[in-house]
Amino acid sequence: MTYLAVPITAGSLEQAKADIARALGDGAECIELRLDYLGNPSATDVTSLIAAVKEKVPVIATCRPIWEGGQFAGQEQQRLTLLRQAAIAAADYIDLELESLKDHKIPSEFQDVKLIISNHDFEHLPRDFRQRLYRLRQYQPNIPKFAYMPGDITDCLTALDMLHENPGAIAMAMGPAGTITRLLAKKLGAFLTFASLSGEKESAPGQINLRQMKQLYRWDAIGRDTRLYGVIGHPIGHSLSPHIHNRSFDHTGFNGLYIPLLIDPKWEVFQAFMDGIMARKWLDFRGLSVTIPHKHHALDYVRQKGGRLETLAGRIGAVNTLIIDDAGQISGYNSDYAGAMDAITDTLGIERADLKGIPTAVIGAGGVSRAIVAGLIDVNAQVTIYNRTVEKAKNLAADFNCQWKPLTEIQNLDAKIIINCTSIGMHPHMENTPVPGELLKPDMTVFDTVYNPKETRLLKEAKEAGAKTVNGQTMFINQAAIQFQLFTGQRPPKDIMQEVLK
Ligand code: NAP
Numbered sequence: 001m002t003y004l005a006v007p008i009t010a011g012s013l014e015q016a017k018a019d020i021a022r023a024l025g026d027g028a029e030c031i032e033l034r035l036d037y038l039g040n041p042s043a044t045d046v047t048s049l050i051a052a053v054k055e056k057v058p059v060i061a062t063c064r065p066i067w068e069g070g071q072f073a074g075q076e077q078q079r080l081t082l083l084r085q086a087a088i089a090a091a092d093y094i095d096l097e098l099e100s101l102k103d104h105k106i107p108s109e110f111q112d113v114k115l116i117i118s119n120h121d122f123e124h125l126p127r128d129f130r131q132r133l134y135r136l137r138q139y140q141p142n143i144p145k146f147a148y149m150p151g152d153i154t155d156c157l158t159a160l161d162m163l164h165e166n167p168g169a170i171a172m173a174m175g176p177a178g179t180i181t182r183l184l185a186k187k188l189g190a191f192l193t194f195a196s197l198s199g200e201k202e203s204a205p206g207q208i209n210l211r212q213m214k215q216l217y218r219w220d221a222i223g224r225d226t227r228l229y230g231v232i233g234h235p236i237g238h239s240l241s242p243h244i245h246n247r248s249f250d251h252t253g254f255n256g257l258y259i260p261l262l263i264d265p266k267w268e269v270f271q272a273f274m275d276g277i278m279a280r281k282w283l284d285f286r287g288l289s290v291t292i293p294h295k296h297h298a299l300d301y302v303r304q305k306g307g308r309l310e311t312l313a314g315r316i317g318a319v320n321t322l323i324i325d326d327a328g329q330i331s332g333y334n335s336d337y338a339g340a341m342d343a344i345t346d347t348l349g350i351e352r353a354d355l356k357g358i359p360t361a362v363i364g365a366g367g368v369s370r371a372i373v374a375g376l377i378d379v380n381a382q383v384t385i386y387n388r389t390v391e392k393a394k395n396l397a398a399d400f401n402c403q404w405k406p407l408t409e410i411q412n413l414d415a416k417i418i419i420n421c422t423s424i425g426m427h428p429h430m431e432n433t434p435v436p437g438e439l440l441k442p443d444m445t446v447f448d449t450v451y452n453p454k455e456t457r458l459l460k461e462a463k464e465a466g467a468k469t470v471n472g473q474t475m476f477i478n479q480a481a482i483q484f485q486l487f488t489g490q491r492p493p494k495d496i497m498q499e500v501l502k
Contacts, residue, residue: 002185003030003058003192004219006210007203009037013045020052023197026210028057030192033091034203035063035082036072046082047089054090060116061086062095069122069204076100080107087113093143098136106139116170116191118145125155125173133162136169143191145170147204150177152264154272157280163188164282175206176237176262180230182208183259184283186222218246218257227284229258229487232270232298233291236260241289244480244500245487251496254488256286263294270297278305281328287487288322295320295367302332312337315400316374318367321483333486336368337375339479344417344447347470356380361413363434364421365392365404368449372419373400381417386410388422413439418462419447425456433457442466451476473501 006023008031010016016038020031031053035041041049046061053059063079063086064070072079083094087110094110098119101107106115117139119132125148126132136144144166150156150173159171159181167189173181185193195210196202213219231241237260245258263273277285290298295318302309302319308331313319319332345352358381362369365387376383377400384403387393397404405412413435424434430453440446446462451472459469481492 001029002190004028004186004210004213005030005032005060005192005194006197007032007034007062007194007201007207008049008197009034009201009203011037011039013038013041013049016049017052019197019201020049023210024053024056026197027214028195028210030058030060032060032062032095032194032203033086034070035061035086036065036070037203040074040078041082043082043085046085050086050089050091058092060093060095061091062116064095065097065100068097068099068118069120080109084109095145098132101139104135104138106142115139115142116145117142118147118170121148122174123149125150125158129158137166143168143170147172147174149174149205152269153177153180153262154269154276156181157276160184160188160280160283163190164280173206174204178206179208180259180261182206183217183257184228186219187224187226187228187257189224216242216246217259218249221250221255222257223255225255225284227256227286229256229285229287229289230261231258231289231291232261232263232273232294234263234265234293236262236291239291240501241480244497245289245484247496247500248484248493249488251493252488252490254490256488261288265293267297267300270294271301274301278324278328278330286324287483289483290320290322292367298322298332302330305330307331310334312374312378315378316371318371320479321486323486333482334371335479335482335486336475337371338482339477340368340372340419340447340449340475341375341379342478342482343470343474344419344445346474347447347468348445352379355417357382358417359415360384360417360419361386361410361415362419362421363387363407363410363424365389365396366421369421370396370399372421372449373402377402384415386413407434410435411439416443417445417447419449420456420458421449423450425458426450427452430457433461437461437465440465440467444468445470447475448472449475473498477501 006028008019010019065072095116156173162171182193195213196207249256298319310333313334321333323331360381363386385393386407388407393404424432440462444467446467447470448456448458449472477497484492
């Protein structure tokens with residue numbers, strides 16, 4: 001079993017007891033009592049805290065000294081006495097720092113206790129990590145624990161390897177780049193992973209809170225055979241994709257876990273991470289969503305590996321979905337264009353081929369425009385690109401052999417479908433619109449890719465003019481639904497996805 005452990009970092013006995021009760025109520029499977037946060041607790045305090053946990057879940061007693069990144073500032077002997085007191089009070093595990101073991105020996109007063117032998121580096125993945133792991137393993141069957149600050153996500157592979165090679169160990173990378181090591185602990189059979197009671201109560205940087213761990217990241221459903229999925233981007237904290245896909249896995253009973261993967265913008269980091277997960281088949285990564293700034297990198301990676309590439313993804317120059325099959329082969333897709341095309345055709349009740357010859361104005365010449373223009377040109381729609389920066393409109397039109405005009409000429413618009421692919425009208429500038437209201441007519445279809453707010457000023461005025469409207473949330477859900485289908489081979493639960501987005 002891998003425990004979901006909550007560290008108790010309260011500064012007083014009363015608060016610690018309240019936090020223990022809350023953690024147990026929220027589903028903690030193990031409690032780590034951080035005695036160092038209590039200043040200098042008495043033997044009675046230690047005993048009463050352990051009694052508050054005992055018989056409910058296992059309890060670990062830790063009294064981390066300042067020299068190992070903790071709070072305890074007293075004498076070493078005083079610290080060991082406190083830990084001994086915890087052992088006498090029948091704590092299930094005592095955490096002892098590797099560096100505190102003189103002459104590589106377990107002190108006699110801890111010989112009869114189950115120990116976690118820990119080592120921390122709060123600055124980096126230490127160069128001598130192999131020696132440290134070797135030393136930690138010398139104390140098995142006591143539990144080795146190794147925690148460090150990764151430079152970037154590729155450093156996390158060391159902790160994942162350690163767990164793979166030493167099931168029952170504890171290994172984690174701290175900080176935002178280390179999230180993957182905390183989320184995969186159960187799949188890899190770690191002894192535990194830590195989750196904080198709340199943001200301000202974490203005992204190390206990067207701990208995810210207990211409720212998120214259980215509700216968002218499917219703790220109870222994870223097993224050794226859980227398949228992995230994720231979203232690659234930088235930044236990634238704002239992404240709704242983990243919410244949408246994990247809820248969809250819950251709903252369909254699919255054995256998967258979808259996690260955020262913060263990957264530095266450089267190609268080298270993207271490549272090293274991808275090579276790292278492809279080489280470790282036991283991780284069982286099967287699918288990835290890819291967002292800014294890595295969509296082009298994903299395309300290059302598929303080409304470099306000789307993988308299958310969806311034709312239009314190649315023409316767009318962006319891959320936002322990667323699939324890794326049973327044989328470890330990679331393929332790349334673009335669900336952005338497909339999600340947008342489906343949003344239009346579903347609203348109009350037509351097939352994609354029916355868009356042939358329809359005059360369509362695409363406003364904007366960035367990444368989203370490029371995907372949508374590619375999709376429209378593929379079915380021979382009659383496209384005109386309008387953009388503020390004329391050069392960009394010209395270049396995009398040249399790539400897809402269509403018309404272009406400066407945005408200032410929108411007044412002379414002559415189109416049956418209008419698609420806004422700029423951020424004009426997006427929160428918080430909701431008073432703006434790219435198309436003056438008087439140009440909107442009942443025989444038009446107006447599609448705004450902006451999804452916050454759901455109804456932009458452009459869509460509101462289009463509705464008032466009697467036009468059909470398509471909102472950006474529909475496109476967003478469609479592209480996630482296409483990814484879900486590629487990930488799982490199952491029908492996507494679009495209504496659940498919509499509920500999550502709300
Ligand atoms: P991008 O590559 O940065 O392109 C932005 C485009 O917006 C450019 O054409 C830019 O014109 C134009 N623009 C920005 N501010 C403008 C302003 N004040 N006046 C006139 N034009 C302006 O961004 P993107 O990735 O294509 O995303 C564009 C929009 O698509 C986003 O804002 C978002 O709302 C929407 N989106 C929707 C979904 C979905 O699933 N629904 C997904 C992703 C994005 P210049 O070339 O002149 O700078």
